[in-house]
Amino acid sequence: MNEAKPYNYRYMAYVHGYHQREQARLQDQASTLVELLHADTVYPEGSRVLEAGCGVGAQTVTLAGRSPGATIISVDISERSIVEASEKIRKAGYSNVWFRQADIFQLPFDPESFDHIFVCFVLEHLASPVEALRSLGTFLKPGGTITVIEGDHGSACFYPESEAAQKVIHCQVELQKRAGGNANIGRELYPLLRASGFGHTKVTPRMVYVDAGIPELVEGFIKNTFTAMIEGVRQPALDAGLSDAVTFDEGVRALYRTMEKDGVFCYTFFKAVAVKG
Numbered sequence: 047m048n049e050a051k052p053y054n055y056r057y058m059a060y061v062h063g064y065h066q067r068e069q070a071r072l073q074d075q076a077s078t079l080v081e082l083l084h085a086d087t088v089y090p091e092g093s094r095v096l097e098a099g100c101g102v103g104a105q106t107v108t109l110a111g112r113s114p115g116a117t118i119i120s121v122d123i124s125e126r127s128i129v130e131a132s133e134k135i136r137k138a139g140y141s142n143v144w145f146r147q148a149d150i151f152q153l154p155f156d157p158e159s160f161d162h163i164f165v166c167f168v169l170e171h172l173a174s175p176v177e178a179l180r181s182l183g184t185f186l187k188p189g190g191t192i193t194v195i196e197g198d199h200g201s202a203c204f205y206p207e208s209e210a211a212q213k214v215i216h217c218q219v220e221l222q223k224r225a226g227g228n229a230n231i232g233r234e235l236y237p238l239l240r241a242s243g244f245g246h247t248k249v250t251p252r253m254v255y256v257d258a259g260i261p262e263l264v265e266g267f268i269k270n271t272f273t274a275m276i277e278g279v280r281q282p283a284l285d286a287g288l289s290d291a292v293t294f295d296e297g298v299r300a301l302y303r304t305m306e307k308d309g310v311f312c313y314t315f316f317k318a319v320a321v322k323g
Protein backbone atom coordinates (compact mmCIF):
# COMPACT_ATOMS: atom_id res chain seq x y z
CA MET A 47 0.00 0.00 0.00
CA ASN A 48 1.26 3.50 -0.80
CA GLU A 49 1.41 5.11 2.65
CA ALA A 50 1.08 8.64 1.30
CA LYS A 51 -2.08 7.85 -0.64
CA PRO A 52 -4.36 5.49 1.29
CA TYR A 53 -6.78 3.66 -0.95
CA ASN A 54 -10.01 4.84 0.57
CA TYR A 55 -11.58 7.45 -1.67
CA ARG A 56 -13.29 9.14 1.25
CA TYR A 57 -9.91 9.73 2.84
CA MET A 58 -8.12 12.09 0.49
CA ALA A 59 -4.35 12.65 0.83
CA TYR A 60 -3.35 12.96 4.49
CA VAL A 61 -2.20 16.58 4.38
CA HIS A 62 0.49 16.17 7.07
CA GLY A 63 2.00 13.03 5.47
CA TYR A 64 3.47 10.06 7.33
CA HIS A 65 7.05 11.29 7.66
CA GLN A 66 9.10 10.74 10.78
CA ARG A 67 8.95 14.45 11.64
CA GLU A 68 5.14 14.38 11.57
CA GLN A 69 5.08 11.29 13.78
CA ALA A 70 7.35 13.07 16.28
CA ARG A 71 5.02 16.11 16.12
CA LEU A 72 1.97 13.98 16.89
CA GLN A 73 3.83 12.46 19.83
CA ASP A 74 4.86 15.90 21.14
CA GLN A 75 1.31 17.15 20.73
CA ALA A 76 -0.08 14.19 22.65
CA SER A 77 2.42 14.48 25.52
CA THR A 78 1.93 18.23 25.85
CA LEU A 79 -1.85 18.04 25.85
CA VAL A 80 -2.43 14.91 27.85
CA GLU A 81 -3.96 16.54 30.95
CA LEU A 82 -5.97 19.12 29.00
CA LEU A 83 -7.53 16.56 26.67
CA HIS A 84 -7.56 13.35 28.70
CA ALA A 85 -8.06 14.18 32.38
CA ASP A 86 -11.62 12.88 31.94
CA THR A 87 -10.95 10.05 29.47
CA VAL A 88 -11.43 6.94 31.60
CA TYR A 89 -13.12 3.71 30.54
CA PRO A 90 -14.52 1.21 33.05
CA GLU A 91 -13.04 -2.16 33.88
CA GLY A 92 -14.18 -4.80 31.41
CA SER A 93 -15.26 -2.37 28.68
CA ARG A 94 -14.33 -2.78 25.01
CA VAL A 95 -13.07 0.44 23.43
CA LEU A 96 -12.46 1.05 19.72
CA GLU A 97 -9.83 3.67 18.90
CA ALA A 98 -10.42 4.69 15.28
CA GLY A 99 -7.43 6.22 13.46
CA CYS A 100 -4.82 5.56 16.15
CA GLY A 101 -1.87 6.71 14.02
CA VAL A 102 1.45 5.88 15.69
CA GLY A 103 -0.25 5.38 19.04
CA ALA A 104 0.31 8.84 20.51
CA GLN A 105 -3.13 8.78 22.21
CA THR A 106 -3.24 4.99 22.57
CA VAL A 107 -0.57 5.06 25.29
CA THR A 108 -2.71 7.44 27.33
CA LEU A 109 -5.89 5.43 26.75
CA ALA A 110 -4.16 2.21 27.81
CA GLY A 111 -2.58 3.78 30.88
CA ARG A 112 -5.69 5.58 32.12
CA SER A 113 -8.01 2.63 31.64
CA PRO A 114 -5.97 -0.45 32.55
CA GLY A 115 -9.08 -2.61 32.99
CA ALA A 116 -10.49 -1.83 29.54
CA THR A 117 -9.59 -3.67 26.33
CA ILE A 118 -8.63 -1.22 23.61
CA ILE A 119 -8.80 -2.19 19.95
CA SER A 120 -6.92 0.39 17.90
CA VAL A 121 -7.20 0.60 14.12
CA ASP A 122 -5.61 2.73 11.43
CA ILE A 123 -5.65 2.64 7.66
CA SER A 124 -1.85 2.94 7.57
CA GLU A 125 -0.10 -0.37 8.11
CA ARG A 126 3.17 1.38 8.88
CA SER A 127 1.53 3.46 11.63
CA ILE A 128 0.02 0.31 13.13
CA VAL A 129 3.48 -1.28 13.32
CA GLU A 130 4.89 1.81 15.07
CA ALA A 131 1.93 2.05 17.43
CA SER A 132 2.26 -1.62 18.43
CA GLU A 133 5.94 -1.09 19.15
CA LYS A 134 5.20 1.96 21.27
CA ILE A 135 2.64 0.08 23.36
CA ARG A 136 4.96 -2.91 23.73
CA LYS A 137 7.78 -0.65 24.96
CA ALA A 138 5.39 1.08 27.40
CA GLY A 139 4.58 -2.35 28.80
CA TYR A 140 0.79 -2.32 28.28
CA SER A 141 -1.02 -5.54 27.45
CA ASN A 142 -4.58 -4.23 27.11
CA VAL A 143 -4.33 -2.99 23.48
CA TRP A 144 -4.91 -4.90 20.24
CA PHE A 145 -4.03 -3.41 16.88
CA ARG A 146 -5.48 -4.00 13.46
CA GLN A 147 -4.99 -2.32 10.13
CA ALA A 148 -8.49 -1.29 9.01
CA ASP A 149 -10.48 1.42 7.29
CA ILE A 150 -13.03 3.28 9.40
CA PHE A 151 -15.52 2.88 6.54
CA GLN A 152 -15.11 -0.92 6.34
CA LEU A 153 -14.40 -2.09 9.85
CA PRO A 154 -14.03 -5.85 10.34
CA PHE A 155 -16.08 -6.00 13.57
CA ASP A 156 -19.56 -7.16 14.56
CA PRO A 157 -22.24 -4.49 14.89
CA GLU A 158 -22.79 -3.23 18.46
CA SER A 159 -19.62 -4.89 19.70
CA PHE A 160 -18.02 -1.92 21.50
CA ASP A 161 -18.94 -0.06 24.68
CA HIS A 162 -17.04 3.07 23.69
CA ILE A 163 -15.35 4.60 20.67
CA PHE A 164 -12.51 7.13 20.71
CA VAL A 165 -11.54 9.29 17.71
CA CYS A 166 -8.86 11.97 17.88
CA PHE A 167 -7.61 14.27 15.11
CA VAL A 168 -9.09 12.04 12.39
CA LEU A 169 -12.36 13.66 11.24
CA GLU A 170 -10.44 16.76 10.17
CA HIS A 171 -8.86 14.65 7.40
CA LEU A 172 -12.03 12.97 6.12
CA ALA A 173 -14.12 14.21 3.22
CA SER A 174 -17.26 12.73 4.77
CA PRO A 175 -17.10 13.00 8.57
CA VAL A 176 -20.84 12.36 9.00
CA GLU A 177 -20.58 9.13 7.04
CA ALA A 178 -17.59 8.12 9.19
CA LEU A 179 -19.46 8.87 12.43
CA ARG A 180 -22.57 7.01 11.21
CA SER A 181 -20.43 4.02 10.31
CA LEU A 182 -18.67 4.08 13.69
CA GLY A 183 -22.03 4.35 15.45
CA THR A 184 -23.11 0.96 14.09
CA PHE A 185 -20.30 -0.68 16.11
CA LEU A 186 -21.43 0.88 19.40
CA LYS A 187 -23.77 -0.89 21.80
CA PRO A 188 -26.96 1.07 22.56
CA GLY A 189 -26.12 3.55 25.31
CA GLY A 190 -22.42 3.40 24.41
CA THR A 191 -20.42 6.59 23.95
CA ILE A 192 -18.24 8.10 21.28
CA THR A 193 -15.53 10.58 22.22
CA VAL A 194 -14.25 12.87 19.47
CA ILE A 195 -11.39 15.34 19.83
CA GLU A 196 -10.51 17.83 17.10
CA GLY A 197 -8.61 21.07 16.76
CA ASP A 198 -9.72 24.25 15.01
CA HIS A 199 -7.09 26.40 13.34
CA GLY A 200 -9.50 29.32 13.16
CA SER A 201 -9.24 29.52 16.95
CA ALA A 202 -5.52 30.38 16.91
CA CYS A 203 -4.88 33.86 18.27
CA PHE A 204 -1.63 35.31 19.46
CA TYR A 205 0.42 38.31 20.49
CA PRO A 206 2.11 40.06 18.77
CA GLU A 207 -0.63 39.95 16.16
CA SER A 208 0.64 39.23 12.66
CA GLU A 209 -1.05 39.20 9.30
CA ALA A 210 1.88 37.15 7.92
CA ALA A 211 1.30 34.47 10.57
CA GLN A 212 -2.43 34.36 9.78
CA LYS A 213 -1.54 33.93 6.10
CA VAL A 214 0.65 30.85 6.71
CA ILE A 215 -2.03 29.33 8.92
CA HIS A 216 -4.46 29.94 6.08
CA CYS A 217 -2.11 28.04 3.71
CA GLN A 218 -2.46 24.98 5.95
CA VAL A 219 -6.25 25.36 6.18
CA GLU A 220 -6.54 25.73 2.41
CA LEU A 221 -4.29 22.73 1.65
CA GLN A 222 -6.30 20.57 4.02
CA LYS A 223 -9.51 21.76 2.36
CA ARG A 224 -8.15 20.91 -1.09
CA ALA A 225 -7.23 17.45 0.22
CA GLY A 226 -10.88 16.98 1.24
CA GLY A 227 -10.49 17.77 4.94
CA ASN A 228 -11.36 20.60 7.30
CA ALA A 229 -8.79 22.14 9.65
CA ASN A 230 -11.55 24.18 11.35
CA ILE A 231 -13.73 21.19 12.17
CA GLY A 232 -13.55 21.49 15.98
CA ARG A 233 -16.38 24.03 16.10
CA GLU A 234 -18.62 21.65 14.13
CA LEU A 235 -18.50 18.63 16.43
CA TYR A 236 -21.96 19.18 17.92
CA PRO A 237 -23.79 19.50 14.57
CA LEU A 238 -21.76 16.65 13.04
CA LEU A 239 -22.55 14.24 15.86
CA ARG A 240 -26.25 15.16 15.89
CA ALA A 241 -26.45 14.80 12.10
CA SER A 242 -24.87 11.36 12.47
CA GLY A 243 -27.68 10.16 14.72
CA PHE A 244 -26.04 10.41 18.14
CA GLY A 245 -28.19 11.37 21.11
CA HIS A 246 -27.07 13.37 24.13
CA THR A 247 -23.94 15.26 23.04
CA LYS A 248 -21.72 17.39 25.25
CA VAL A 249 -18.93 19.46 23.73
CA THR A 250 -16.27 21.13 25.85
CA PRO A 251 -13.75 23.61 24.45
CA ARG A 252 -10.22 23.00 25.73
CA MET A 253 -8.08 26.08 25.33
CA VAL A 254 -4.31 25.91 25.36
CA TYR A 255 -3.02 29.18 26.68
CA VAL A 256 0.73 29.78 26.47
CA ASP A 257 2.95 32.58 27.69
CA ALA A 258 6.58 32.75 28.81
CA GLY A 259 5.54 31.78 32.33
CA ILE A 260 4.79 28.24 31.03
CA PRO A 261 8.07 27.40 29.25
CA GLU A 262 7.17 23.73 28.72
CA LEU A 263 4.15 24.81 26.63
CA VAL A 264 6.18 27.44 24.75
CA GLU A 265 8.40 24.61 23.55
CA GLY A 266 5.87 21.76 23.50
CA PHE A 267 2.93 23.58 21.95
CA ILE A 268 3.97 26.76 20.08
CA LYS A 269 7.19 25.28 18.65
CA ASN A 270 6.85 21.51 18.47
CA THR A 271 3.11 21.20 17.88
CA PHE A 272 1.66 24.20 16.08
CA THR A 273 4.56 25.86 14.28
CA ALA A 274 6.08 22.47 13.35
CA MET A 275 2.78 21.60 11.66
CA ILE A 276 2.71 24.88 9.71
CA GLU A 277 6.37 24.56 8.71
CA GLY A 278 5.60 21.04 7.51
CA VAL A 279 3.36 22.36 4.71
CA ARG A 280 5.90 24.90 3.38
CA GLN A 281 6.73 23.02 0.18
CA PRO A 282 3.14 21.94 -0.60
CA ALA A 283 1.99 25.55 -0.05
CA LEU A 284 4.65 26.87 -2.42
CA ASP A 285 3.89 24.14 -4.97
CA ALA A 286 0.18 25.01 -4.83
CA GLY A 287 0.95 28.70 -5.37
CA LEU A 288 -0.65 29.63 -2.05
CA SER A 289 2.38 31.61 -0.97
CA ASP A 290 5.85 32.59 -2.08
CA ALA A 291 8.85 31.53 -0.04
CA VAL A 292 9.56 34.98 1.40
CA THR A 293 6.00 35.52 2.62
CA PHE A 294 5.75 31.97 4.00
CA ASP A 295 9.01 32.30 5.94
CA GLU A 296 7.93 35.67 7.31
CA GLY A 297 4.75 34.06 8.64
CA VAL A 298 6.68 31.25 10.29
CA ARG A 299 9.06 33.77 11.88
CA ALA A 300 6.02 35.63 13.24
CA LEU A 301 4.79 32.39 14.84
CA TYR A 302 8.21 31.84 16.44
CA ARG A 303 8.08 35.46 17.62
CA THR A 304 5.16 34.55 19.90
CA MET A 305 7.62 32.34 21.86
CA GLU A 306 9.53 35.36 23.15
CA LYS A 307 9.16 36.66 26.68
CA ASP A 308 6.28 39.03 25.86
CA GLY A 309 4.55 36.59 23.48
CA VAL A 310 1.19 34.84 23.98
CA PHE A 311 -0.45 32.01 22.04
CA CYS A 312 -3.95 30.53 22.36
CA TYR A 313 -5.53 27.59 20.56
CA THR A 314 -8.77 25.77 21.25
CA PHE A 315 -9.39 22.05 20.89
CA PHE A 316 -12.92 20.68 21.13
CA LYS A 317 -13.80 17.44 22.89
CA ALA A 318 -17.24 15.88 22.39
CA VAL A 319 -18.80 12.92 24.15
CA ALA A 320 -22.02 11.66 22.58
CA VAL A 321 -24.29 8.78 23.44
CA LYS A 322 -25.69 6.29 20.94
CA GLY A 323 -29.40 6.98 21.06
Ligand SMILES: C[S@@+](CC[C@H](N)C(=O)[O-])C[C@H]1O[C@@H](n2cnc3c(N)ncnc32)[C@H](O)[C@@H]1O
Pocket residue numbers: 054057060072076098099100101102103104105121122123124127148149150151165166167168171
Ligand atom coordinates in the same frame (compact mmCIF):
# COMPACT_ATOMS: atom_id res chain seq x y z
C1 LIG B 1 -3.59 13.14 12.55
S1 LIG B 1 -3.49 11.41 12.62
C2 LIG B 1 -4.08 11.20 14.28
C3 LIG B 1 -3.56 9.96 14.92
C4 LIG B 1 -3.92 9.79 16.39
N1 LIG B 1 -5.35 9.68 16.59
C5 LIG B 1 -3.37 10.93 17.22
O1 LIG B 1 -4.16 11.72 17.76
O2 LIG B 1 -2.13 11.03 17.32
C6 LIG B 1 -4.87 10.82 11.63
C7 LIG B 1 -4.83 9.32 11.45
O3 LIG B 1 -6.08 8.89 10.87
C8 LIG B 1 -5.78 7.80 10.00
N2 LIG B 1 -6.90 7.63 9.06
C9 LIG B 1 -7.33 8.49 8.13
N3 LIG B 1 -8.37 7.97 7.44
C10 LIG B 1 -8.61 6.77 7.95
C11 LIG B 1 -9.57 5.74 7.64
N4 LIG B 1 -10.46 5.90 6.65
N5 LIG B 1 -9.55 4.63 8.38
C12 LIG B 1 -8.64 4.48 9.38
N6 LIG B 1 -7.71 5.41 9.70
C13 LIG B 1 -7.69 6.54 9.00
C14 LIG B 1 -4.48 8.22 9.34
O4 LIG B 1 -3.79 7.14 8.78
C15 LIG B 1 -3.72 8.85 10.52
O5 LIG B 1 -2.93 7.91 11.19
